[in-house]
Amino acid sequence: MENQLFTITVFTENQVSLLHQISMVFSRRCLNIESLTVSACSIPGVHKFTITCKSDRAMMEHVVKQIEKRIDVLRAFLHTDDEIVFQEVALYKVPTASVLESNEIEHIIREHGARVLEIQPEYTIFEKTGHTDEVKALFDKLNPLGLRQFVRSGRIAVTKAPVEYVDAFLEHQEKRRKSLE
Amino acid sequence: MRALIDQGVDKVFGYPGGQIMPVYDSLYDYSDKIRHYLARHEQGAIHAAEGFARASGKTGVVIATSGPGAMNLITGLNDALMDSTPIVAITGQVPSSLLGKDAFQESDVVSVTLPVTKWSTLVKKAEDIAPAIAKAFYIANSGRPGPVVIDIAKDAQVGLAEYKHAYCNFIRSYDPNPDIKESQIEAAAELLNNAERPMILSGHGVTISNASNELIELAEKADIPVACTIHGLSTIPSCHHLNKGLLGMHGNLGPNINTNKADVILAVGMRFDDRVTGDTKKYAPDAKIIHIDIDASEFNKTVGSHIHIHGDAKTALSALLPFVNRQKHEAWVSSFDRHNKVEYDRVKKLELYPDNEDGKMHMGEVVNKVSKAFNHDAVLVTDVGQNQMFSVRYFNFTSPRSCITSGGLGTMGFGLPASIGAKIAVPDREVVLFVGDGGLQMTVEELGMIMEYNIGVKIVLLNNNYLGNVRQWQELFFNSRYSATPMTNPNFIALANAYGISGEDVAHRDNLDAAIERMKNHNGAYILNVNIEEMGMIFPMTPGGHGVDEILLNSTEYYKPV
Numbered sequence: 203m204e205n206q207l208f209t210i211t212v213f214t215e216n217q218v219s220l221l222h223q224i225s226m227v228f229s230r231r232c233l234n235i236e237s238l239t240v241s242a243c244s245i246p247g248v249h250k251f252t253i254t255c256k257s258d259r260a261m262m263e264h265v266v267k268q269i270e271k272r273i274d275v276l277r278a279f280l281h282t283d284d285e286i287v288f289q290e291v292a293l294y295k296v297p298t299a300s301v302l303e304s305n306e307i308e309h310i311i312r313e314h315g316a317r318v319l320e321i322q323p324e325y326t327i328f329e330k331t332g333h334t335d336e337v338k339a340l341f342d343k344l345n346p347l348g349l350r351q352f353v354r355s356g357r358i359a360v361t362k363a364p365v366e367y368v369d370a371f372l373e374h375q376e377k378r379r380k381s382l383e
Numbered sequence: 384m385r386a387l388i389d390q391g392v393d394k395v396f397g398y399p400g401g402q403i404m405p406v407y408d409s410l411y412d413y414s415d416k417i418r419h420y421l422a423r424h425e426q427g428a429i430h431a432a433e434g435f436a437r438a439s440g441k442t443g444v445v446i447a448t449s450g451p452g453a454m455n456l457i458t459g460l461n462d463a464l465m466d467s468t469p470i471v472a473i474t475g476q477v478p479s480s481l482l483g484k485d486a487f488q489e490s491d492v493v494s495v496t497l498p499v500t501k502w503s504t505l506v507k508k509a510e511d512i513a514p515a516i517a518k519a520f521y522i523a524n525s526g527r528p529g530p531v532v533i534d535i536a537k538d539a540q541v542g543l544a545e546y547k548h549a550y551c552n553f554i555r556s557y558d559p560n561p562d563i564k565e566s567q568i569e570a571a572a573e574l575l576n577n578a579e580r581p582m583i584l585s586g587h588g589v590t591i592s593n594a595s596n597e598l599i600e601l602a603e604k605a606d607i608p609v610a611c612t613i614h615g616l617s618t619i620p621s622c623h624h625l626n627k628g629l630l631g632m633h634g635n636l637g638p639n640i641n642t643n644k645a646d647v648i649l650a651v652g653m654r655f656d657d658r659v660t661g662d663t664k665k666y667a668p669d670a671k672i673i674h675i676d677i678d679a680s681e682f683n684k685t686v687g688s689h690i691h692i693h694g695d696a697k698t699a700l701s702a703l704l705p706f707v708n709r710q711k712h713e714a715w716v717s718s719f720d721r722h723n724k725v726e727y728d729r730v731k732k733l734e735l736y737p738d739n740e741d742g743k744m745h746m747g748e749v750v751n752k753v754s755k756a757f758n759h760d761a762v763l764v765t766d767v768g769q770n771q772m773f774s775v776r777y778f779n780f781t782s783p784r785s786c787i788t789s790g791g792l793g794t795m796g797f798g799l800p801a802s803i804g805a806k807i808a809v810p811d812r813e814v815v816l817f818v819g820d821g822g823l824q825m826t827v828e829e830l831g832m833i834m835e836y837n838i839g840v841k842i843v844l845l846n847n848n849y850l851g852n853v854r855q856w857q858e859l860f861f862n863s864r865y866s867a868t869p870m871t872n873p874n875f876i877a878l879a880n881a882y883g884i885s886g887e888d889v890a891h892r893d894n895l896d897a898a899i900e901r902m903k904n905h906n907g908a909y910i911l912n913v914n915i916e917e918m919g920m921i922f923p924m925t926p927g928g929h930g931v932d933e934i935l936l937n938s939t940e941y942y943k944p945v
Contacts, residue, residue: 214556215555215556218493218505219493219494219497219503219504222494222497223497226497226498230498260683263683264680264683264684267679267680267682268680270679270680271678271679271680273501273502273522273554273556273557274502274556275556276555276556372555374558375555375556375558378553378558379553379555382552382553
């Protein structure tokens with residue numbers, strides 16, 4: 203089967219060792235994680251991992267099941283790009299002198315819809331959000347013009363589906379909890 | 384200790400050390416309520432806990448110290464994970480102020496054990512111990528059972544906390560007993576009712592959920608032949624007319640050949656391990672597969688299935704039973720017997736009644752005679768290798784929870800300590816261990832446990848002075864280049880005697896029956912050192928990478944069904 207980029211979202215309890223528990227499912231199959239973003243999500247006490255990885259669907263489906271099997275994981279989901287809206291953010295640091303030298307950088311920044319975060323006599327920092335190729339395109343333009351530092355985040359994503367499956371799971375579990383009382 | 388007692392624990396296995404001393408000190412006060420069995424090595428302690436858990440269905444408890452103590456548990460944890468065995472391992476850890484500072488006997492236990500456990504946690508405060516233990520027991524023995532580690536920092540062990548009874552039957556992120564969808568049950572029943580050549584594969588899940596009766600009832604009602612995985616053995620009595628034998632690499636001809644003839648396969652609590660399926664591309668090409676499993680990650684893992692019933696085996700089989708029609712599949716059922724008859728004539732007979740004049744014995748004949756001597760109702764414990772394959776093929780079972788073996792991980796050295804744990808769990812049953820000369824020496828130190836606690840296991844050492852299974856593969860696939868497989872062995876009986884254990888050498892076939900009788904009648908542990916023919920091979924065999932119906936009857940000849 204053809205390799206493609208998948209996005210996996212994982213909802214977990216906020217506990218020590220979750221990152222290890224998730225990453226080991228990839229590492230035992232020698233799968234390289236392309237990007238990883240973790241933060242608290244809108245549900246109290248629940249953290250969300252957004253992971254991208256290149257592989258085939260059968261392998262990814264099984265990875266998701268093995269992640270979900272971990273006790274501290276609520277639910278895990280597999281998505282292709284057409285099922286989600288996603289972004290990443292990047293920061294670019296250039297010498298302020300280069301910005302002032304000509305209007306080339308200003309032109310590039312306008313063209314790419316980037317914004318200025320900070321201007322100091324020494325350096326200027328731009329920010330760009332977008333898809334990987336858009337972030338990369340700005341990098342390619344700024345790099346020959348004296349780019350000093352560049353960093354980009356992992357992907358964050360929300361689904362296009364009308365249903366929030368993790369909510370359904372939590373409701374189901376809440377019902378179970380009440381029945382056990 | 385009170386947290387353990389609250390979980391119904393009255394027996395634990397373990398080995399003390401610096402960072403677990405407060406726990407052991409407290410054990411001293413509770414010695415009337417909790418019996419501690421001192422192993423001679425932590426690996427022995429955890430395999431004993433596994434044997435205990437497998438024979439009883441209760442959670443096995445093992446205690447070890449930090450660092451080397453905890454690291455010596457790893458093999459057993461992985462073994463328990465692969466074979467769905469409920470274990471709670473309590474390990475000591477360096478004081479929390481020293482964590483991460485390479486303190487004496489510090490290991491990163493949680494990180495190391497995560498991949499080989501169902502759950503692993505570090506406790507740093509005394510008040511967290513009781514809730515952690517309650518949670519650990521709940522996780523270990525619910526859903527698909529497995530091993531759990533609680534790593535307790537030394538300062539938490541000595542810290543004072545008021546004991547509050549902790550109870551756990553709910554974890555928000557964990558649903559161990561999913562509701563079974565009725566639509567799946569109905570769809571499964573429809574497949575079974577329309578099947579002409581249905582077959583049931585019975586796995587470890589049937590034992591774990593105590594579903595033997597339901598399985599047999601279903602098989603009888605719909606007249607469906609049953610085949611067992613290695614852990615499914617003893618879920619249906621060996622003598623049952625629908626029990627058609629063992630699946631897999633060294634399984635019986637009937638079930639393996641007919642796997643690829645069946646039109647519907649009902650797989651219950653089994654995971655289509657590669658030792659069972661052979662080449663999955665050639666596996667069960669005509670069959671629609673109904674897979675019952677409590678672990679959703681097993682569906683479509685190695686073999687695709689058409690209907691997934693996600694839930695407990697006993698619940699699922701009970702739900703299925705009323706929907707399944709009473710049927711007869713006479714010709715299909717007897718087709719298994721036809722293949723198995725060929726196996727008897729071409730393989731088993733030679734193994735059971737060999738005529739070599741030197742009197743060296745075959746493993747199959749020894750196993751069969753021992754099984755008979757114990758009325759086919761002993762608990763079988765095996766090590767790993769030829770001794771294991773011969774044991775599971777030639778031993779007979781009458782009641783469930785009678786076959787304890789390391790199936791998934793294939794851990795040599797499992798046998799001796801596991802048999803000790805099993806005997807402790809079910810002291811009223813006979814426990815028979817079959818072990819090779821290689822595997823016995825991996826955990827031979829546990830003869831010390833037998834000596835100290837007077838554990839009456841019957842040990843049959845199938846001694847061919849070789850690592851027999853590897854030797855067999857070397858003969859078949861590596862031009863008989865016996866690299867590192869011949870072994871110079873000690874005087875095993877003298878070794879056993881040093882531990883106060885009686886036993887005898889059985890050099891010649893003529894002495895076998897009488898020796899087995901003496902072992903049986905001996906009060907307490909007994910070891911037979913049986914002189915096994917060196918070049919013995921286990922057949923039938925589906926070589927790795929072959930289809931499940933491509934079966935060698937001997938070194939050169941594949942079975943051709945007529």
